[in-house]
Amino acid sequence: MSAPENRPTNTGRRLASRILSAAALLLGLSLIHLWQTRDLAEGPAPALSGHTLQGEWLDIGKFTERPLLVHFWAGWCPVCKVESGGIESLSKDYPVVTVAMQSGSENDVTEFLRQNQLRFPVINDPDGKLASAWRVTGVPTSYIIGRDGRVRFSSVGFTLPLTLRMRLWLAEIW
Structure with a gap:
């Protein structure tokens, strides 16, 4: 009888792929938000x-x-x-x-x-x-x-x- 191999299962690969996709999506959304707000007022709020x-x-x-x-x-x-x-x-x-x-x-x-x-x-x-x-x-x-x-x-x-x-x-x- 041979020892079990330590290869990732299809389930493990799918999970890793989903986690990587979610991380890429979050990074993309964060970069879009930073680009959209790059020129907005910061620090002390302007008078209003x-x-x-x-x-x-x-x-x-x-x-x-x-x-x-x-x-x-x-x-x-x-x-x-x-x-x-x-x-x-x-x-x-x-x-x-x-x-x-x-x-x-x-x-x-x-x-x-x-x-x-x-x-x-x-x-x-x-x-x-x-x-x-x-x-x-x-x-x-x-x-x-x-x-x-x-x-x-x-x-x-x-x-x-x-x-x-x-x-x-x-x-x-x-």
Whole structure:
């Protein structure tokens, strides 16, 4: 009787192949994220203040008790519309300030909010000056600002509400 050979089984090869594929996918997604966010604001958050469409004066420098989501979006952006329900949900649990970038007049943005049953605070940025200060070049763009006023996380494009919620939680404990 001969000794059993120490060769990988087909099951072992398949598992190794799946692990390698998953690692390659994660690396690829990480590199895409780094490329997408390479030009976004870092460090201390840029100033952001103004009257919301709801009539409140907002200054993000006053948000020091909990992390803050600053979310840039546009009424003409289909991805932003898909993402808006998640932002609305987050606004019930965390401080959220949104900026409607180049989305038209206050009436246009207010009508968009009404049609989509959205109640989160919105500062209108019809000429894109606020977006430029934050180095936003595409929407949606989201920033998580820590209690210390520093950018903790940023993302461009569709971001799952669960991902934003997790980042807000991490910024709260970090």
